[in-house]
Amino acid sequence: xxxxxxxxxxxxxxxxxxxxxxxxxxxxxxxxxxxxxxxxxxxxxxxxxxxxxxxxxxxxxxxxxxxxxxxxxxxxxxxxxxxxxxxxxxxxxxxxxxxxxxxxxxxxxxxxxxxxxxxxxxxxxxxxxxxxxxxxxxxxxxxxxxxxxxxxxxxxxxxxxxxxxxxxxxxxxxxxxxxxxxxxxxxxxxxxxxxxxxxxxxxxxxxxxxxxxxxxxxxxxxxxxxxxxxxxxxxxxxxxxxxxxxxxxxxxxxxxxxxxxxxxxxxxxxxxxxxxxxxxxxxxxxxxxxxxxxxxxxxxxxxxxxxxxxxxxxxxxxxxxxxxxxxxxxxxxxxxxxxxxxxxxxxxxxxxxxxxxxxxxxxxxxxxxxxxxxxxxxxxxxxxxxxxxxxxxxxxxxxxxxxxxxxxxxxxxxxxxxxxxxxxxxxxxxxxxxxxxxxxxxxxxxxxxxxxxxxxxxxxxxxxxxxxxxxxxxxxxxx
Amino acid sequence: xxxxxxxxxxxxxxxxxxxxxxxxxxxxxxxxxxxxxxxxxxxxxxxxxxxxxxxxxxxxxxxxxxxxxxxxxxxxxxxxxxxxxxxxxxxxxxxxxxxxxxxxxxxxxxxxxxxxxxxxxxxxxxxxxxxxxxxxxxxxxxxxxxxxxxxxxxxxxxxxxxxxxxxxx
Numbered sequence: 001x002x003x004x005x006x007x008x009x010x011x012x013x014x015x016x017x018x019x020x021x022x023x024x025x026x027x028x029x030x031x032x033x034x035x036x037x038x039x040x041x042x043x044x045x046x047x048x049x050x051x052x053x054x055x056x057x058x059x060x061x062x063x064x065x066x067x068x069x070x071x072x073x074x075x076x077x078x079x080x081x082x083x084x085x086x087x088x089x090x091x092x093x094x095x096x097x098x099x100x101x102x103x104x105x106x107x108x109x110x111x112x113x114x115x116x117x118x119x120x121x122x123x124x125x126x127x128x129x130x131x132x133x134x135x136x137x138x139x140x141x142x143x144x145x146x147x148x149x150x151x152x153x154x155x156x157x158x159x160x161x162x163x164x165x166x167x168x169x170x171x172x173x174x175x176x177x178x179x180x181x182x183x184x185x186x187x188x189x190x191x192x193x194x195x196x197x198x199x200x201x202x203x204x205x206x207x208x209x210x211x212x213x214x215x216x217x218x219x220x221x222x223x224x225x226x227x228x229x230x231x232x233x234x235x236x237x238x239x240x241x242x243x244x245x246x247x248x249x250x251x252x253x254x255x256x257x258x259x260x261x262x263x264x265x266x267x268x269x270x271x272x273x274x275x276x277x278x279x280x281x282x283x284x285x286x287x288x289x290x291x292x293x294x295x296x297x298x299x300x301x302x303x304x305x306x307x308x309x310x311x312x313x314x315x316x317x318x319x320x321x322x323x324x325x326x327x328x329x330x331x332x333x334x335x336x337x338x339x340x341x342x343x344x345x346x347x348x349x350x351x352x353x354x355x356x357x358x359x360x361x362x363x364x365x366x367x368x369x370x371x372x373x374x375x376x377x378x379x380x381x382x383x384x385x386x387x388x389x390x391x392x393x394x395x396x397x398x399x400x401x402x403x404x405x406x407x408x409x410x411x412x413x414x415x416x417x418x419x420x421x422x423x424x425x426x427x428x429x430x431x432x433x434x435x436x437x438x439x440x441x442x443x444x445x446x447x448x449x450x451x452x453x454x455x456x457x458x459x460x461x462x463x464x465x466x467x468x469x470x471x472x473x474x475x476x477x478x479x
Numbered sequence: 480x481x482x483x484x485x486x487x488x489x490x491x492x493x494x495x496x497x498x499x500x501x502x503x504x505x506x507x508x509x510x511x512x513x514x515x516x517x518x519x520x521x522x523x524x525x526x527x528x529x530x531x532x533x534x535x536x537x538x539x540x541x542x543x544x545x546x547x548x549x550x551x552x553x554x555x556x557x558x559x560x561x562x563x564x565x566x567x568x569x570x571x572x573x574x575x576x577x578x579x580x581x582x583x584x585x586x587x588x589x590x591x592x593x594x595x596x597x598x599x600x601x602x603x604x605x606x607x608x609x610x611x612x613x614x615x616x617x618x619x620x621x622x623x624x625x626x627x628x629x630x631x632x633x634x635x636x637x638x639x640x641x642x643x644x645x646x647x648x
């Protein structure tokens with residue numbers, strides 16, 4: 001039984017979780033740092049607790065402070081959102097030991113899947129294909145170099161317990177391996193407090209496809225289809241969509257089936273994501289499991305009509321899933337664009353500041369998940385995600401046109417502030433994206449092709465301009 | 480308003496021997512506190528008595544001028560108001576406040592005690608983790624704002640201090 005949830009997060013996801021709690025009649029406790037005094041989630045919460053100063057280490061990552069706040073307010077469950085403590089097995093365990101329901105998988109499952117070497121061993125044992133690489137932590141630089149030589153260059157060195165696209169180094173040349181290996185270990189230690197790394201083959205041109213799964217405590221595991229998250233910059237996702245375009249139904253079925261098999265083998269419960277790389281030849285490989293709600297979960301919600309946070313809460317409360325394991329029907333196409341306060345013309349430097357004007361997109365089939373509002377000061381201490389614009393349409397062309405329209409009408413103004421909205425419109429207009437022929441190199445190619453500042457389309461084109469995206473169905477047929 | 484108030488302000492009694500020699504700045508602070516108290520009251524008081532040594536504030540006003548809400552305020556709570564004036568010691572974390580090293584023991588500090596940067600003045604407990612609360616500036620404890628066992632949030636004021644002359648400290 002869950003009656004009051006403490007949301008151990010901030011920003012748009014904290015607000016998004018709070019909204020579903022409201023709809024379920026569950027009480028909401030918002031915790032926040034002093035930088036987030038007066039943030040959007042604190043306005044909708046029943047209770048708020050200021051748990052620390054701006055630096056996340058002393059607030060959103062401070063386990064005693066979060067648990068103390070939960071116990072004091074009488075919360076019976078903790079929703080960790082994404083990032084911060086969401087995949088921290090220790091946190092999940094402390095919650096359990098304190099009598100709090102952690103909304104996510106069991107700590108043992110998080111620990112096993114969080115160690116990427118262990119996860120790779122587990123997944124290969126149930127037949128999931130892996131990219132060639134190490135499945136055991138590397139003991140020395142010569143050990144690691146031997147693995148790299150064996151699988152062939154380019155290789156990627158990844159932190160064993162990393163996440164969020166950080167702590168990865170691509171090595172194209174054997175001569176560069178040793179220093180890159182040492183640097184990766186140092187970075188992994190600094191970022192994640194664990195210097196272990198592993199090596200696998202790097203695919204310079206691939207698609208990133210992931211599968212949303214839901215699992216209850218009674219052995220039912222259901223997939224909610226695939227998402228394509230190929231549009232990335234430095235391993236950070238920018239655009240996501242569901243279903244994965246130009247992926248044959250057979251391959252999609254194979255990948256979703258593998259995801260369900262992997263989740264079941266791991267003893268997964270709740271909402272999780274199994275990530276794969278799809279090579280140009282159509283072979284796919286397991287990458288990792290994310291033990292949390294993902295940033296891009298709304299695209300799955302839009303095509304399935306299922307509120308994933310609601311399902312998370314129900315599973316955590318011990319309810320069996322009411323979804324059909326044989327297949328959850330999905331309809332149409334959903335696309336999400338992440339609007340970051342970053343300046344694409346200055347190598348995506350963050351541009352925090354005071355939002356003097358903030359008018360999110362609206363209109364038919366547009367959903368905007370944001371914690372922004374006019375007068376809100378975007379703090380510099382946290383990640384630059386300001387809003388997620390999500391659109392739905394019956395087919396992909398209409399969805400792309402709708403997203404272009406939605407991005408064009410999003411108005412954000414503040415001294416020194418820029419967003420990635422205009423840049424994302426350039427990405428969407430790229431012929432490779434429009435044709436779904438793109439791979440993980442798309443963003444770099446769009447950046448390289450960027451001309452003078454006048455080149456990108458204006459943020460607010462006249463509504464009377466003809467849509468440049470594709471011929472209108474109202475045009476007379478061409479002879 | 481401050482000039483009018485100053486006319487009503489009775490000077491603090493002579494300082495104790497270990498009081499800072501330079502009374503000028505202390506008096507200024509005390510006067511500022513009094514002005515703020517008066518502003519918070521929302522009407523002109525008849526008498527404001529402030530004493531710096533033993534720290535007490537007394538406010539008197541005529542019944543006619545008193546708004547309905549202005550029931551006599553306990554002295555301790557009036558003292559709590561200038562929290563925003565003098566230096567305050569705030570909670571270093573969310574948790575439960577303890578003024579003493581263990582239940583039943585004497586508190587780390589009492590009103591009137593001199594504290595220096597680093598002096599432990601209390602404990603904030605979160606999940607059996609005891610986090611020391613330390614002063615960051617030199618001063619004399621003016622008020623203890625939280626009781627033993629009271630929950631506090633990060634940054635909440637726990638003590639107010641009267642600034643002490645650094646040379647004397």
